[in-house]
Amino acid sequence: MKVFLVVTLYLATCISFTRSKSLRSSKTDGNLEGLEDTIVPLGDEPADYRAKRSVMRKPTALSEIMGPLSRRHARDLTEFQRSDAVYLRMRGLLSILKMLIGKEPQIEIFHYVNWDKTINIDNLFYTRPTSIFQVRRIIRAARHLGMRVRATGAGHSRSPLYVDEGNVMMDVRDLERHDGPRMQINPKNSVRNYKTLTAMTGVYEYDLNEFMVRNDVTMLSQPLNVNETMGGMVAAATHGSTWSAPTYSGYVRELRLMDSSGRLRKFTIERHPELMKAIICNLGMFGIMYDITIQVYPTLIAKVHNQFVPLGSLIYNNTALRDTVTGNFLTEISWFPFNSVTDAEAEDYKRDGTIPAAWNAKRDSIWLRSINIISEAELGGRPLEPTHFLPTNGSLSGGKEKGLLRGRGAVSVAKRVPIVSYHHLVNAFPVILPPRWGTETSAAFMLNIDNQFIRAAEALQFIVEEAENQIKANGSTPLNALLPRFFENSDCDLCPGNHDITQADDSGRTLVIDFLAPPAQYGFYPTARKFVDHFRNQKVRPHWGKRHDNIPGIIDHIKLVYGDNLDHFQKMRKLADVDPCDMFMNSYLLEIFGRSGTWCA
Structure with a gap:
């Protein structure tokens, strides 16, 4: 005092x-x-805003x-x-x-x-x-x-x-632009022969999507929900599952931010290409992002097809996996463990926790959701539907169902989605809501996809077998949902899918192994650790925005995998002179990147 x-x-x-x-x-x-x-x-600051x-x-x-x-x-x-x-x-x-x-x-x-x-x-x-x-x-x-x-x-x-x-x-969700609207479409010009969209960093994705539909433009990929903000998706390279489209960071063409000296700065892909390799996925380390300009495309009509196929025929057949993923504009695969139990087996399980002797993971169904682009003629006058919020009761793993029957419940609610529907592309991506009962967290790791999909199949099989073994051993599962996703790499220092992290027979694409469960669920964190340990020599790396910091040695592994990219990122951050005092860092990021210099105020 x-x-x-x-x-x-x-x-x-x-x-x-x-x-x-x-x-x-x-x-x-x-x-x-x-x-x-x-x-x-x-x-000068307008009088209405000026500090007293x-x-x-x-x-x-x-x-x-x-x-x-x-x-x-x-x-x-x-x-x-x-x-x-x-x-x-x-x-x-x-x-x-x-x-x-x-x-x-x-x-x-x-x-x-x-x-x-x-x-x-x-x-x-x-x-x-x-x-x-x-x-x-x-x-x-x-x-x-x-x-x-x-x-x-x-x-x-x-x-x-x-x-x-x-x-x-x-x-930053309430920030308004001082020199323009909250969102705007920019026409083609002599520098960019395509339209762009500028939006404030705090704009929600659902507002962005509505704006794109009204203005006849589209994105080519999006995440599994519409409750993320523009800045968050760019800063951490949020991914979709479009085979030939990058993460959100890959669309960025221009970005304005405020640095630690209180200067508003503007960087563009044309004038500052090396700096932009660092800025488009900056994890918040370049400053407070203000507005972001992304490339957009003429509006597209999408046909969505939902199927349920045996896990064994897809995950254990790398040729079928490759043909399915590469043969669609977008492919989303979802597995909810233990979903193939019959009514009689479910009753036995409810009564005494019995795991059916005949059950194995290959018998389960995969929810296979594909999206392809069609023409007006193929649409044939059918109505375009709004976004479908997946009927999962606010959770992707079975809603109110308990125990292993969550998997069966998740498939049951997924089957309420229309088999075929037609949308504007930005409304075609599936959407989930935050969990309403308890918590549900996600661990996600990235691997390079080889042209034959051998690595991809091996990674998926590893997670499936970890879950199957635990279910058979003690009647519990380490994950409630496995959600592999696929996207194209980009020219970006910190993007988990980038052109500098390569493997043999590389396709230039990245596989996301994403699995969900409550954080206290038995086996969830050990499975994540086992996965990273098993695939360390294949340059596995975590999704920046998902749970991974509990894995022993993960920081040293991140340094090893990203290597020169971390050095280039820090070099660009220093060159831009956006944060010489590390104001925008935190203790975790400092462990990875180190200090820029003497801490100053």
């Missing part, structure tokens, strides 16, 4: 000398020789308050004691932050839980700006205090990409 009073009195004295000034960028801004074209002039006052700091006093925040793993405190100590210091810092930032946006101490309740952060500073000027004020205030800032949107990530406890989480 004594320290806080000293600092508060000092700040109050400073306010009278600095009331008409704003927080300025520090000496660490560096120069942008050769990148002057990346600066977007913002000018700004202050200077006394480092020796503030360091006593900030100290416990940097000792997150102090050995002399229990977790609860440490969290309480952090909270007490944050209470003192909150008043200082509010004085630095001004009346808007509000900033509060917050307990954060992500969308599927798998990430919990005890105490952080949460703020939700509405303008680029407010973003600038938050960044400069945080930099003034030596704090870190990381953006968030819908909170779909299950990995440690969030800001560390005691620092600033900036929710």
